[in-house]
Amino acid sequence: MANGFPILSPALPGTTSSDAAGKPGHASFACFYRDAKDAVYQAVLLAGRHPARAEDAAQEAFAKAYVRWDEVGTYANPVGWVVRVALNEARSAARVFRRERSDPPDLTATPDVGPLDRELVRLVWRLPARQRQVIALRILLELSTEEAARALGISPGTVTAHLHRALTTLRSQITDGYGRQLR
């Protein structure tokens, strides 16, 4: 009896990796991905407070963007589309796996990130969900109020209100990173 189990090519039938590179818009997607991936991941991470889920959701959203890059690539701000998809992905996962991290993942100490920055990450992490979402989109992704509102399915006024509340809360809680209250 033959032992004919196949080893399969990683490429799709009829394609090679060079085919992917030759797809129209491939280069522009690669640039877009390079520039946007971290911010999208950070936004989904903050919104859902679940690192693995955020990573998966962000990757899935970018994959979907690639599939329809001909269209998504023409949007004024494709990041808004991607983050909306990613948040939906993460939300869907969160429905069945709700436990979130109570603290942000450890930050590696670097010269660029000071104690105050780390303190803010910790404080933002503890904000209510909607305020975190608004911070994620308005500050981390730097979306406009209207874009953030569309991505979250709420009104621009609500976005503004949540952002204001979040910043007020942060300002009241923030210290200099060494426990001293900032004024």
Next chain:
Amino acid sequence: MNDGDLAESIRRGFSQYSLECPVEDIIDRSRPRTWPRMAVPAVSAVAVAAVALGALLLAMPIGGGMSGSTLAPERAFASWTPEPAPVPADVLADAKARCDAADSRGAGLPLAATEQRGKYTLIFRADGGKRAVCIAGPEDELLVLTPGPAADPPREDLPPTFFPITEMVFPGPGNPMADRIGLVAGRVGSNVAEVTIHSSEAKPVAATISRGYFVAWWPGTADGAAHATIEARGEAGASRATFRMLREDTSLAEFVQDSVVEEPFPAEMTPAATLLLARADEPAREIVVYAGNMEGDFPPVRCPPEGCG
């Protein structure tokens, strides 16, 4: 501190988190999950890597080895059906003989389930901690997963439970069958009437339920099985529950049990590969989840202090 400074500081803080995934992986992920037509011969003695998820105390290895694996290329699955059919007696006898001849290590195990999908006969044997699957196709097509090492004593009498699927087993990436078929097997509580596998690779696949076990397969991949949603439905009025693993490469952290009707279970995976499930009206349960290469010994089943039941 003004809003601008605050925002800038937040961005600096979060800049430490990055998505470490090459664009090539994103593009790969965007491709439909089908399996390629082209195949080249593989060596026969490929180690069987598998992923097993054992819920409620059970770890059920499949695949201590593989032999006689000669399933034909994609076109041969054309007769496959999402609904299983009973296996005619003569077909079953022939399939058993072929499976046992290919690898006798599964022959001694009692039958747990059999099913027919098109021209393919599946034989699922189970006993205690051992599981064996064989799919016999037309002519000399055959796929055999032989039993792995025994891991646990038999637990054959599962009561009706809010946790309808009490075990999930499927071959994982790296298995020679990983790019040919998706397969999920496991155990179900006695209150489960239907199990359906939802994956991106096939229409919803109705599983065969027999003797407390369920099993289903489809032309697909282990990756598809790893991402499939397993839906269990009870008798009329009973709850519906779905299970899925969100990411195969973080399977230890992402196995999910969800009840659609009731509140989802808060769940947290510990580094020791233990899934803790808790509900307001029940004490927390410790559930052991296994994942990884099925060769070699399994770690012992861990149970909470009050026992494993």
